[in-house]
Each structure stands twice: as structure tokens, then as C-alpha cells.
Amino acid sequence: MADEHEVSRQDNYVGLNVGGKIFKTSRSTLLCIPGSFFSSLLEGSVPSAKDDQGNFLIDQDGKIFRHVLNFLRYGKLVLPEGFGEYSLLECQADFFQLEKLSEYIERHVSMMSVGLMFPDGKIFYTTKDILLKEEKSFFTKMLSGEAVVPRDFQGIYILKRGDSKVFHHIINYLEKGVIFDPLNENELDSLEKEAKHFGLHLFADHLKSVRFMISRRRDEGLHIHFYYCVNSPCVVYKTLHGGYDRDLTYYGSCADKPDKTRNLLHNRSTVYKGMESGVVDMEIINSTKPASLGDVMSYLEEKGGPNRIPSKPKQSHLSQGCIRLEVLPNPNINFYPRQYHKT
Structure with missing residues (x-):
């Protein structure tokens, strides 16, 4: 009976060879999201090959896959501090047909800090969500890659022009949706120029x-x-x-x-x-x-x-x-x- 129980327990586990890295997990973990790649894999409805040890061969990045597997285990996105390979992780979410993971990635990225360095060396930090508040602005093009803006070794965007003395008013407006800050005439003049430059219509x-x-x-x-x-x-x-x-x-x-x-x-x-x-x-x-x-x-x-x-x-x-x-x-x-x- 003990041997039968051990065989049954082993059958409940699945081996995955992802880009040369071996992962062992339970069938229930892989099947926790219906309609995913793993459902098709374990049901035999997609072509699959196995290595010499019987692990399913999957041609994906093994280093990134551990985050996919942890998402299936815990039901949330758990990433190490300083993680920056969101594009690869998004590719795997698409490949494994995990729409919920894609939503978590999008939410996580939107809350990430974005640094902007002005010509005078002053740096502002805000979030992607705030910079994307106005459609078709300079910032939406910058973050999508449509506008090429250089970055330093820390990933901070280096702006060729802009007035750092009034930029906090722009951040506050994007965050609140209204101009709340008291303004003087010089600041109003500068903000009108900045709005035009950054395409904040x-x-x-x-x-x-x-x-x-x-x-x-x-x-x-x-x-x-x-x-x-x-x-x-x-x-x-x-x-x-x-x-x-x-x-x-x-x-x-x-x-x-x-x-x-x-x-x-x-x-x-x-x-x-x-x-x-x-x-x-x-x-x-x-x-x-x-x-x-x-x-x-x-x-x-x-x-x-x-x-x-x-x-x-x-x-x-x-x-x-x-x-x-x-x-x-x-x-x-x-x-x-x-x-x-x-x-």
C-alpha cells in the first residue's frame, strides 16, 4: 500500500525542462488557471516532447519561468527587488496563455517609479501611471519607445529640455486632474511653454x-x-x-x-x-x-x-x-x- 501511495504521489508531480532548467511541480499548480497552455499540455492536446528523464521540453527562458511558476503557486506576482525583465515575463505570460498574469504585470509596471532628469541635473521621480494620464503626450511616446529618449545607467530618462522649476506643477496636475497649486505670472508663462513642449494638450x-x-x-x-x-x-x-x-x-x-x-x-x-x-x-x-x-x-x-x-x-x-x-x-x-x- 505504501508503494502504491508513493507512486500516486509521484504521478501527481510533473517535470518541466524549460530552456535547460528543470522544474518539478504538481499537476494542480499547473492546472489552477483553466484554458492555459498547461491544461492543453497535460491533456495531450498540444504536441510535446520529453527529455531522457521524462520532463516536458519547453523552449522558453528558464530563468524567467520561475516567476511564472511562482505566480501559479501563490496566485500573485512575486518578484525580486530590482527585477527589470518585464518584457520577457510578458512574453511568457502570452506564450503560456496566462491572461491573469499579464494583468498583474501591467499593474506592477504601472506602479513602478520613473526617473526624469532635466538639463540642470534635477531629477523627478513619479510613476508610469501618472505620466500616462494624458494620451498622445511626449511621456506616452517616451514610455512606449515611440520617442527615443536616452537613459543613464540607473534607467533615468535624460531630457534634452524642460524647466525643472515648474515641473512639480505638471506632476501635481497629472496626479490630481486639476491645477491646484498657487501660481504666479512667471510660472504660468513657463507652464504654457512646457505644456506645448510635452504635448499636454x-x-x-x-x-x-x-x-x-x-x-x-x-x-x-x-x-x-x-x-x-x-x-x-x-x-x-x-x-x-x-x-x-x-x-x-x-x-x-x-x-x-x-x-x-x-x-x-x-x-x-x-x-x-x-x-x-x-x-x-x-x-x-x-x-x-x-x-x-x-x-x-x-x-x-x-x-x-x-x-x-x-x-x-x-x-x-x-x-x-x-x-x-x-x-x-x-x-x-x-x-x-x-x-x-x-x-
């Missing part, structure tokens, strides 16, 4: 909104640029309307508690004297489901009232999934919120 439009609000900050009426975005936070740039910050305040429908207020912008920052930016609390616009563009339009019209906004908000399509709405004030009537009073 949406960032350039946000800068235009900042410029516009600065030019209108002394007007009587309230100016609003509302960025409605599907895959990123919705944000607003607005004038401060003579110092008042109540112009986008939501007054609850509870008539006997008119003092219960909630501002449409749950994160706010004064970017320049007389204007501010903020991230929109979309639940105020629609508390039951994700607010649509129509919901936003209705909200802005309702807040202004038919006599306060001269026309419907103007729409500008900036990119797929991102639209800028411009709310212009009626020059003859101030824009104040409607308050609910007890009747």
Missing part, C-alpha cells in the same frame, strides 16, 4: 481656463469653466465673484433647515488672486447614480436661473470623455444661489 486647456479667470476676476458676474470628464475627476475653475464663495453652494431641500449647506466643490484652492479651482462633488448633482452631462447642464442652469445665465453653457469637446462647459454671467444681474426658505 488637456493641461494646456486647463491653463487657458486659469488665464481666462484671471482676466475676468474683477467682473461683477461669476465665470465658471466646468470640466466634465468620464474617467477622471470633474473639476471647476471660477472667479471668486468679489470675494464671495457662496455662489456654488447647494442649499438642502429640507425647508425648515436652510442653514444646512454643502458646497459643490469639496476640494478647493486659490490658484491666483480672484479665482479658484476645485474638484466637484458629483453626488450633489445626482445622488442616485453617476451624473450625466445632461444632469450637469441642468444643475448649472438651475443654479443660475433663467434670468441669471444669458444662454445655455457652451460646450467644447477636448478629448474623448472630456468636455469643457463655459458658464457666462448675465452682465446685468448678479449670480447668487437660490436659497430655500421655510414657507
Whole structure:
């Protein structure tokens, strides 16, 4: 009986000769992901050869394969510190038909630190995810290899030009999706040039909104640029309307508690004297489901009232999934919120 048990236990193990390296693992480990190369191999539905010891011969890199096998064992990607052969690992994920491993690799790579060295020697570290926030930018081309950018021995990208003094503003914008940092005139000038150089077209439009609000900050009426975005936070740039910050305040429908207020912008920052930016609390616009563009339009019209906004908000399509709405004030009537009073 003991011999039979030993034979059964050995039968449950499979030998793999991957690029000359021998691996022993259980059938259950190799079959843990249905529909993979290993399922076909062990079912005999793909041609296979064996070495003299009966190990399946697989023409792949054995050094990389150990990470594939560990993924099958532990259900997660476990890599040593300093690992850099993601391209090879991705090739094996494709070869072994392990889609879940490919997803883990993509997620792991997106969180990796990326170093950028400016001409003055200053180095910024950020993540691939952040640099890929804007499509078709210099950074997306750099990371995909479409734009050839030299790297030093540590893998840091060496940029031929760029202003390191304002680059932290760009990183903060890409991370948050809105210009939050206070700016002075010189920084604004430099950022406009940097946005053009790095091909950050949406960032350039946000800068235009900042410029516009600065030019209108002394007007009587309230100016609003509302960025409605599907895959990123919705944000607003607005004038401060003579110092008042109540112009986008939501007054609850509870008539006997008119003092219960909630501002449409749950994160706010004064970017320049007389204007501010903020991230929109979309639940105020629609508390039951994700607010649509129509919901936003209705909200802005309702807040202004038919006599306060001269026309419907103007729409500008900036990119797929991102639209800028411009709310212009009626020059003859101030824009104040409607308050609910007890009747």
C-alpha cells in the first residue's frame, strides 16, 4: 500500500525542462488557471516532447519561468527587488496563455517609479501611471519607445529640455486632474511653454481656463469653466465673484433647515488672486447614480436661473470623455444661489 501511495504521489508531480532548467511541480499548480497552455499540455492536446528523464521540453527562458511558476503557486506576482525583465515575463505570460498574469504585470509596471532628469541635473521621480494620464503626450511616446529618449545607467530618462522649476506643477496636475497649486505670472508663462513642449494638450486647456479667470476676476458676474470628464475627476475653475464663495453652494431641500449647506466643490484652492479651482462633488448633482452631462447642464442652469445665465453653457469637446462647459454671467444681474426658505 505504501508503494502504491508513493507512486500516486509521484504521478501527481510533473517535470518541466524549460530552456535547460528543470522544474518539478504538481499537476494542480499547473492546472489552477483553466484554458492555459498547461491544461492543453497535460491533456495531450498540444504536441510535446520529453527529455531522457521524462520532463516536458519547453523552449522558453528558464530563468524567467520561475516567476511564472511562482505566480501559479501563490496566485500573485512575486518578484525580486530590482527585477527589470518585464518584457520577457510578458512574453511568457502570452506564450503560456496566462491572461491573469499579464494583468498583474501591467499593474506592477504601472506602479513602478520613473526617473526624469532635466538639463540642470534635477531629477523627478513619479510613476508610469501618472505620466500616462494624458494620451498622445511626449511621456506616452517616451514610455512606449515611440520617442527615443536616452537613459543613464540607473534607467533615468535624460531630457534634452524642460524647466525643472515648474515641473512639480505638471506632476501635481497629472496626479490630481486639476491645477491646484498657487501660481504666479512667471510660472504660468513657463507652464504654457512646457505644456506645448510635452504635448499636454488637456493641461494646456486647463491653463487657458486659469488665464481666462484671471482676466475676468474683477467682473461683477461669476465665470465658471466646468470640466466634465468620464474617467477622471470633474473639476471647476471660477472667479471668486468679489470675494464671495457662496455662489456654488447647494442649499438642502429640507425647508425648515436652510442653514444646512454643502458646497459643490469639496476640494478647493486659490490658484491666483480672484479665482479658484476645485474638484466637484458629483453626488450633489445626482445622488442616485453617476451624473450625466445632461444632469450637469441642468444643475448649472438651475443654479443660475433663467434670468441669471444669458444662454445655455457652451460646450467644447477636448478629448474623448472630456468636455469643457463655459458658464457666462448675465452682465446685468448678479449670480447668487437660490436659497430655500421655510414657507
